[in-house]
Amino acid sequence: MVLLNNKSNKYQLxxxxxxxxxxxxxxxxxxxxxxxxxxxxxxxxxxxxxVWLYGPMWGSLIAFQDFSIRHGFLGSPFVGLENxxxxxxxxxxxxxxxxxxxxxxxxxxxxxxxxxxxxxxxNEIRNRYFKRVVQTITYMPYFIAVIVVAGLLVNFxxxxxxxADITVFFGGAPTNLLxxxxxxxxxxxxxxxxxxxxxNSIIFLAALAAVNTELYEAAIIDGASKLKQIYHVxxxxxxxxxxxxxxxxxGSIMNLxxxxxxxxxxxxxxxxxxxxxxxxxxxxxxxxxxxxxAAVGLFNSAVNFAMVIIANRISAVxxxxxxW
Amino acid sequence: MRQTSGEKVFSVFxxxxxxxLCVVMLYPIWHVAMSSVSDPVRLFTERGIRLLxxxxxxxxxxxxxxxxxxxxxxxxxxxxxxxxxxxxxMVITVMAAYVLSRKGPYWNGAISKFIIFTxxxxxxxxxxxxxxxxxxxxxxxxxxxxPVLVSTWNLIIMRTAFAGIPESLIESAKIDGASDFRIVWxxxxxxAQATVAxxxxxxxxxMWNTWFNPAIFLTDRALWPIQLILREILLEHAxxxxxQFGAAGVTEQPMFHLLLQYSTIMVVTxxxxxxxxxxxxxxxxxxMIGSIKG
Numbered sequence: 001m002v003l004l005n006n007k008s009n010k011y012q013l014x015x016x017x018x019x020x021x022x023x024x025x026x027x028x029x030x031x032x033x034x035x036x037x038x039x040x041x042x043x044x045x046x047x048x049x050x051v052w053l054y055g056p057m058w059g060s061l062i063a064f065q066d067f068s069i070r071h072g073f074l075g076s077p078f079v080g081l082e083n084x085x086x087x088x089x090x091x092x093x094x095x096x097x098x099x100x101x102x103x104x105x106x107x108x109x110x111x112x113x114x115x116x117x118x119x120x121x122x123n124e125i126r127n128r129y130f131k132r133v134v135q136t137i138t139y140m141p142y143f144i145a146v147i148v149v150a151g152l153l154v155n156f157x158x159x160x161x162x163x164a165d166i167t168v169f170f171g172g173a174p175t176n177l178l179x180x181x182x183x184x185x186x187x188x189x190x191x192x193x194x195x196x197x198x199x200n201s202i203i204f205l206a207a208l209a210a211v212n213t214e215l216y217e218a219a220i221i222d223g224a225s226k227l228k229q230i231y232h233v234x235x236x237x238x239x240x241x242x243x244x245x246x247x248x249x250x251g252s253i254m255n256l257x258x259x260x261x262x263x264x265x266x267x268x269x270x271x272x273x274x275x276x277x278x279x280x281x282x283x284x285x286x287x288x289x290x291x292x293x294a295a296v297g298l299f300n301s302a303v304n305f306a307m308v309i310i311a312n313r314i315s316a317v318x319x320x321x322x323x324w
Numbered sequence: 325m326r327q328t329s330g331e332k333v334f335s336v337f338x339x340x341x342x343x344x345l346c347v348v349m350l351y352p353i354w355h356v357a358m359s360s361v362s363d364p365v366r367l368f369t370e371r372g373i374r375l376l377x378x379x380x381x382x383x384x385x386x387x388x389x390x391x392x393x394x395x396x397x398x399x400x401x402x403x404x405x406x407x408x409x410x411x412x413x414m415v416i417t418v419m420a421a422y423v424l425s426r427k428g429p430y431w432n433g434a435i436s437k438f439i440i441f442t443x444x445x446x447x448x449x450x451x452x453x454x455x456x457x458x459x460x461x462x463x464x465x466x467x468x469x470x471p472v473l474v475s476t477w478n479l480i481i482m483r484t485a486f487a488g489i490p491e492s493l494i495e496s497a498k499i500d501g502a503s504d505f506r507i508v509w510x511x512x513x514x515x516a517q518a519t520v521a522x523x524x525x526x527x528x529x530x531m532w533n534t535w536f537n538p539a540i541f542l543t544d545r546a547l548w549p550i551q552l553i554l555r556e557i558l559l560e561h562a563x564x565x566x567x568q569f570g571a572a573g574v575t576e577q578p579m580f581h582l583l584l585q586y587s588t589i590m591v592v593t594x595x596x597x598x599x600x601x602x603x604x605x606x607x608x609x610x611x612m613i614g615s616i617k618g
Contacts, residue, residue: 031430045420056447145533151558284450297448
């Protein structure tokens with residue numbers, strides 16, 4: 001069957017299956033004799049993926065179990081979809097899915113477009129020294145630990161922090177902003193932009209540098225203004241990059257990282273800040289409800305996987321750019 | 325080329341915007357740096373934008389940080405995690421990237437798909453946590469290192485870089501009788517050293533900044549990396565900090581709390597901020613996009 005799926009061997013389809021498997025075994029044994037040192041070199045990585053990434057995939061079957069540490073993976077009874085039903089019947093299901101989608105949506109709107117705009121603007125800076133300094137400074141937040149970013153946010157948004165000072169300047173009352181549910185998403189997305197805008201622009205700067213300069217020269221001869229050059233040459237030039245990244249981003253719309261969320265949220269802001277992954281963490285690792293939280297996690301992974309496939313499919317049809 | 329007046333206005337506006345952006349990016353760290361050498365009591369009472377240290381310059385905060393035994397142990401642990409992880413990760417990633425960048429081997433396509441699939445589908449945190457537990461790695465240093473040895477993204481970036489190395493270079497070494505293992509370390513790595521350096525930096529920085537896996541796997545404080553100590557100082561109750569720094573005689577002086585926060589942030593963050601600008605010009609080669617296809 002492996003052979004039948006292999007395009008390069010299509011001509012062999014007429015042969016009998018006995019001949020097929022014989023020639024296939026011959027082929028892989030020649031391949032092994034020639035390349036076994038290479039296969040030995042890739043083995044540690046393959047083992048790593050098998051244990052640490054495929055292992056948990058099998059482990060996620062506990063989502064269908066009434067799992068307990070005492071009985072273990074093999075001994076815990078299967079309960080079908082009970083964990084999933086329990087999640088969707090709980091009041092939390094709607095809340096965490098909504099929060100995940102909302103935070104990701106705003107992150108997509110700003111976190112994705114601002115690096116592109118920033119790269120376009122930076123590309124227009126002619127002074128190379130100034131450009132380099134801007135790059136160094138805007139990449140910096142990427143290298144700062146999440147713990148520090150969270151610590152700074154707590155400090156700056158507290159009732160005697162800088163943001164409170166700004167509020168007071170405009171005539172408001174100083175409050176602890178992280179205790180206000182209506183502001184949680186804004187603070188979170190804002191800090192993501194601060195941390196990643198510069199770094200995420202690198203990929204677009206690389207794409208911009210690869211745009212053929214002759215196209216600009218031709219556009220100038222045709223009398224195109226700067227704005228028209230950007231619209232007709234620059235943007236089409238970096239479009240494939242934008243689309244690939246957009247697919248990846250849309251595909252991970254349910255896959256919001258929880259590290260910063262669990263450092264920033266508190267019971268006061270669960271209403272707007274609690275996302276699927278933070279909910280899984282709290283119920284699974286803190287409360288040890290393993291089967292239940294694994295089900296929520298598996299639901300998240302499955303939706304996420306479907307999103308990647310759908311986004312990729314849509315892009316393949318509309319723009320002829322796709323991941324695979 | 326002459327600029328039109330509209331373009332001149334845009335240009336001025338653009339430089340100004342970039343300047344403002346830099347101020348916004350830089351301010352939080354500048355605020356911390358200035359506060360870390362300020363008068364600890366006035367830190368509590370004075371508010372607003374802080375462009376210069378307030379009160380008399382003092383290194384008291386840094387003194388307390390370095391005298392603290394928890395910070396010292398945290399640094400030692402972090403050094404161990406970063407060092408061991410970076411070396412092991414690089415060895416495994418470089419070898420795998422080299423193999424997968426070769427065109428010949430029959431199984432390469434399947435292995436690449438096997439690896440890339442994990443970018444789109446994961447088992448999730450709970451099975452992962454239980455697996456580490458079941459393997460008896462709770463409270464073990466290797467729980468911090470082994471599960472994160474290979475980053476798919478880094479592996480693919482490196483594979484792309486290695487694929488750009490001329491086949492003839494590798495073939496001629498083979499004719500001279502060099503094994504693949506030798507070729508990787510004596511030819512491929514030196515030729516692609518910019519990418520190799522950037523990937524090593526990525527591996528080191530992510531480990532330096534890691535806190536979540538240590539937080540769920542390590543209960544023994546003697547194994548904690550510096551980030552967990554930092555979390556206590558920054559995000560947990562002041563009383564915890566006071567207890568933490570009790571050994572340094574600060575329990576009766578809660579006024580040092582803010583100063584300590586600021587100086588600890590500096591001590592943990594500055595080492596990285598000193599390194600990355602040197603590799604900055606290679607970052608572009610580290611994020612090539614075509615690489616994730618296939």
